[in-house]
Amino acid sequence: MKKIIIFLMIIIMMLLTVGCTSKKEIEKLAIIVSFGVDRTSDGKYMVSTQILKGQKSSSGGMGGGKNEKQPTDVMSLISTGDTVPDALEHLSTKLGKKIILSHVKFIVIGEDTAKSGVGDLVNFVAREHELRPNIIFLIAKGKASEILKTITPEATVPTNTIVAILNLQSEYGYTPVVTSLDFSTALASKTASPLAGVIALHQDEQAGTLFKLLGTAVFNKDKLIGYMDEQETRGMQWITGKVTTGNIVIPSPDTGNITLDIIQADSTIRPIIINNKPIIQITITEKGNIREMSGKLNIMKSPDIITALEEIQNEAIKREIEKALYAAQQTFKADIFDFGGTIHRDYPADWKNFQGNWREMFPDLTVEITVNSSIPRIGTISKPLY
Amino acid sequence: MKKKCQHIGKLSLSMALASRSKSSCRLAALQTTIKSSNEIAEKMTTVIEHFRQAGVNAQSHVSHRLTDNEIYLKNVFDNCSDIVIREIKITNNPQYSAILAYIDGMVSQDLIEESVIKKLTAKSVDDAYRPNSESYIQYLLGIRPEDIHEDLSKVVESILNSKIILLVDGVNKGLTIDFKNPPARNVEQPEAELSLRGPKEGFTESIRTNTCLLRKKIKNINLKMESHTLGKQTKTTIVVCYLSGIANDKIVNEVRIRLHNIKIDSVLGSNYIGEYIQDSSFFIFPTIFHTEKPDVLASKILEGHVAIMVDGTPDVLTVPCLFVEFMKTLDDYYLKFIPATINRWVRYLSFLLSVTLPGFYVALVTFHQELIPDALITTIIKSRAEVPFPLMWECLIMLFTYEVLREAGIRMPRVIGPAVSIAGALVIGQAGVEAGLGSTLTVVVIGFTAIASLTIPSPEMAVSQILPRFFLLLLSGTLGMLGLAGGTMILFINMISARSFGVPYMSPLAPLAVNELSDVVIRAPLWTMIKRSKLITWKQSQRRRPKLP
Numbered sequence A: 001m002k003k004i005i006i007f008l009m010i011i012i013m014m015l016l017t018v019g020c021t022s023k024k025e026i027e028k029l030a031i032i033v034s035f036g037v038d039r040t041s042d043g044k045y046m047v048s049t050q051i052l053k054g055q056k057s058s059s060g061g062m063g064g065g066k067n068e069k070q071p072t073d074v075m076s077l078i079s080t081g082d083t084v085p086d087a088l089e090h091l092s093t094k095l096g097k098k099i100i101l102s103h104v105k106f107i108v109i110g111e112d113t114a115k116s117g118v119g120d121l122v123n124f125v126a127r128e129h130e131l132r133p134n135i136i137f138l139i140a141k142g143k144a145s146e147i148l149k150t151i152t153p154e155a156t157v158p159t160n161t162i163v164a165i166l167n168l169q170s171e172y173g174y175t176p177v178v179t180s181l182d183f184s185t186a187l188a189s190k191t192a193s194p195l196a197g198v199i200a201l202h203q204d205e206q207a208g209t210l211f212k213l214l215g216t217a218v219f220n221k222d223k224l225i226g227y228m229d230e231q232e233t234r235g236m237q238w239i240t241g242k243v244t245t246g247n248i249v250i251p252s253p254d255t256g257n258i259t260l261d262i263i264q265a266d267s268t269i270r271p272i273i274i275n276n277k278p279i280i281q282i283t284i285t286e287k288g289n290i291r292e293m294s295g296k297l298n299i300m301k302s303p304d305i306i307t308a309l310e311e312i313q314n315e316a317i318k319r320e321i322e323k324a325l326y327a328a329q330q331t332f333k334a335d336i337f338d339f340g341g342t343i344h345r346d347y348p349a350d351w352k353n354f355q356g357n358w359r360e361m362f363p364d365l366t367v368e369i370t371v372n373s374s375i376p377r378i379g380t381i382s383k384p385l386y
Numbered sequence B: 001m002k003k004k005c006q007h008i009g010k011l012s013l014s015m016a017l018a019s020r021s022k023s024s025c026r027l028a029a030l031q032t033t034i035k036s037s038n039e040i041a042e043k044m045t046t047v048i049e050h051f052r053q054a055g056v057n058a059q060s061h062v063s064h065r066l067t068d069n070e071i072y073l074k075n076v077f078d079n080c081s082d083i084v085i086r087e088i089k090i091t092n093n094p095q096y097s098a099i100l101a102y103i104d105g106m107v108s109q110d111l112i113e114e115s116v117i118k119k120l121t122a123k124s125v126d127d128a129y130r131p132n133s134e135s136y137i138q139y140l141l142g143i144r145p146e147d148i149h150e151d152l153s154k155v156v157e158s159i160l161n162s163k164i165i166l167l168v169d170g171v172n173k174g175l176t177i178d179f180k181n182p183p184a185r186n187v188e189q190p191e192a193e194l195s196l197r198g199p200k201e202g203f204t205e206s207i208r209t210n211t212c213l214l215r216k217k218i219k220n221i222n223l224k225m226e227s228h229t230l231g232k233q234t235k236t237t238i239v240v241c242y243l244s245g246i247a248n249d250k251i252v253n254e255v256r257i258r259l260h261n262i263k264i265d266s267v268l269g270s271n272y273i274g275e276y277i278q279d280s281s282f283f284i285f286p287t288i289f290h291t292e293k294p295d296v297l298a299s300k301i302l303e304g305h306v307a308i309m310v311d312g313t314p315d316v317l318t319v320p321c322l323f324v325e326f327m328k329t330l331d332d333y334y335l336k337f338i339p340a341t342i343n344r345w346v347r348y349l350s351f352l353l354s355v356t357l358p359g360f361y362v363a364l365v366t367f368h369q370e371l372i373p374d375a376l377i378t379t380i381i382k383s384r385a386e387v388p389f390p391l392m393w394e395c396l397i398m399l400f401t402y403e404v405l406r407e408a409g410i411r412m413p414r415v416i417g418p419a420v421s422i423a424g425a426l427v428i429g430q431a432g433v434e435a436g437l438g439s440t441l442t443v444v445v446i447g448f449t450a451i452a453s454l455t456i457p458s459p460e461m462a463v464s465q466i467l468p469r470f471f472l473l474l475l476s477g478t479l480g481m482l483g484l485a486g487g488t489m490i491l492f493i494n495m496i497s498a499r500s501f502g503v504p505y506m507s508p509l510a511p512l513a514v515n516e517l518s519d520v521v522i523r524a525p526l527w528t529m530i531k532r533s534k535l536i537t538w539k540q541s542q543r544r545r546p547k548l549p
Helices: A003-015 A083-091 A109-114 A120-127 A144-149 A158-172 A178-188 A230-240 A301-331 A338-344 A348-355 A357-365 B002-009 B020-058 B067-076 B109-121 B136-142 B154-159 B207-217 B249-260 B268-279 B294-303 B324-329 B330-334 B338-364 B374-384 B391-411 B414-435 B440-453 B460-464 B466-496 B514-519
Strands: A029-039 A043-050 A074-081 A099-101 A106-110 A134-140 A194-203 A208-220 A223-228 A248-251 A257-274 A278-292 A366-374 B084-090 B095-105 B164-168 B172-178 B221-228 B238-242 B287-289 B308-309 B316-320
Touching: A003 A257, A003 B466, A029 A083, A029 A109, A029 A144, A029 A158, A043 A083, A043 A144, A043 B374, A074 A144, A083 A120, A099 B020, A106 A109, A106 A120, A106 A144, A106 A158, A106 B084, A109 B002, A120 B207, A134 A144, A134 A158, A134 A178, A144 A194, A158 A194, A158 A208, A158 B172, A178 A194, A223 A230, A223 A301, A230 A248, A230 A257, A230 A301, A248 A301, A248 B466, A257 A301, A257 A338, A257 B249, A257 B316, A278 A301, A301 A357, A301 A366, A301 B172, A338 A348, A338 A357, A338 B154, A348 A357, B067 B084, B067 B095, B067 B164, B084 B109, B084 B136, B084 B466, B095 B154, B109 B164, B154 B164, B154 B172, B154 B514, B164 B221, B164 B287, B207 B221, B207 B238, B207 B308, B221 B249, B238 B249, B238 B294, B249 B440, B268 B287, B268 B308, B268 B316, B287 B294, B294 B308, B294 B316, B324 B338, B330 B374, B330 B466, B338 B460, B338 B466, B374 B440, B391 B414, B391 B440, B414 B440, B460 B466
Parallel strands: A029 A099, A029 A106, A106 A134, A134 A194, A278 A366
Antiparallel strands: A029 A043, A043 A074, A194 A208, A208 A223, A248 A257, A257 A278, B084 B095, B095 B164, B164 B172, B221 B238, B238 B308, B287 B316, B308 B316
């Protein structure tokens, strides 16, 4: 008897707490996988979305050129409104389904919108409970709606293509993968500068329209101030320790170039304070195998050759990092590496003195770079072939 | 008026055409006569029955006179054409007459001729015993003292139990000879418990065969077999088997008490007994283990369980019974221990999936779409696009269809088997999905659930999963993951608080007994299982000597 009462109590408690109201049939939902934000001429927000389609994709047009319709699983819809969530609500006048944001993978922000300030958008993204904190911010060269309308030949859901590129680049380092959480943290901090990735369309003669991720967009607070190209971006990723695979090309002591394949890379940032001035010491440890070598250099002759090559590798990495530091300190005068944060964590008492005029101190900051690289393997042949 | 006259005219040619009322009066009188004579006839038959009963009861002892006994038997077995009463003369002497009474078909005819009639009608070698004395026949045929009855009711009972009764003129006792040979099935592999390796014998309907099959496995004087009779009309023999010294006396006593308290008309299957002695009829999972194989039963008895065999059915009950026993098969012990452990895990996982998978699927897709992995979301949207039913109803309909197919499959004669399976597969699977009545993903989920439920070795457990499955599906379809969690909690509370003959149902999992887990979580190698499980025996006992290094 007691058991039956307990069972009834459990069921009634569940009914009273949750109820059955949050039941949504999946075919009545519009699942948005990515959206883009632009501004119209009269100051309203124009939101372009990619929504997963419920119909089976049309089976025509498989082998055609770039002018024929590609089979796709998404549809693009655009709507306008006073704010970004308002624009999303207005989608319901065109689409008879309830909008669900839980599956959004990234947000594309148009260039003009970024220049005029993304504060409101970031506020919305951080506050909305359905948007995950790991969605990625991208700045479009041009208008965001152009990017979101494009259907590429590679996959039926273009969002997945972009996500795949981003996943790969998180290891290669040619573009930063900035999540909503990273952006919001940088925005909220008093000294750091937010970043975002950049996406553009690329016309390929054979394959048609493809997406290309290039470099970094640098912000001052919430306004876009400039771009860094791929080399500078990689230098920045060396500092933050995000580079784990890729190639380095170094000039060979003999003739030609040597390509090295990065296996492992690690970076340590250590601030020290000397005479009330902060100095940042960056130590990079890296291991790279020889992938391609031109010329007649025979490595097996003596171990000094490898040591010499390692020195050249150190120089190459150091140069990339210096490029990034120059861009950050001189061109943009923005602390994109969050050196301020590292000093704050290690020397909280001294940071109080620097905090106020960090913007002026940052361009003159001394950064010492030490690179320790090694070449563990040289591939499957040792002597050059001819 | 003319018509009415004609009507009366047809009553009788000799009667006057007048007075309709007179004839109706006579009709009424005739009807009352018929009625009263019917009543008298009924009363007469009851009186005759009474006399017959009295006659039957009056003669409760075997009388000295053979004719009395013969008349008694003929009265009792009135209208039974399958009883045979034969008269023989002992030692061919016309003074010594005897009759043999038995039921045709139940006894072995050749043995009667050879061992009984030939012996009895042969001339006696010496005159140590008088030919028509009880002692002569008793020692000639080797009859046990307990097979000699003075009571006529016991004599009738023996005849009904397929024994032969020998009544001798001048002896006031009936002698029983047992040459039982009732029609019986051969010992063959039971269909419900197939074994890959290992013995393929199965119990049959005759209780003597079953007890023999058990004795062949356990050659031990401690194997006790207690016999009871239950069922007012059917008077079925029940045998309780246990190993004294290993089985707990309290449990054996409890079994005896519960069997004693059964008041039942007929016992046709072992579940008739099972329903009376089980702890709770409303518990969804079975608390009594059924088996049809002697090796399984022997292993259970050696663990300390008590077995109950019922005459007329090959299904043997074992008490007490724990949940984990339904997940084990004896085949595990006939394979090496690593594959056996993997098989066991597959069974545990399929049990869990078979009960919770439909509910989990419905809860995920209707309430928690944000949890669906990206790779699956496109598939799910596409497959649900054209289906008219909400997902919970679709799953319910498909589960119900599976249950219909399963029931139909049990009764299907082999001839139309292929046709029905094709109809099932094509109609429900293919055509239903093509027509848009169901989605392919739901078919996969429900199909997998159905297959997973078949991995459970015991049929009783397999069919008990159906109710929890529907219950969890309904709860998760209305309340989401919280409903699934609440439903699972209710299920667990129910399972944990159940007992089987005093032993907690879910031990050794709850209450946790770490020593016992070696045979539950994995199938530990046989040489490590030194101690017998304490759960059933309630005392320390050793199975085997530890393996020397």
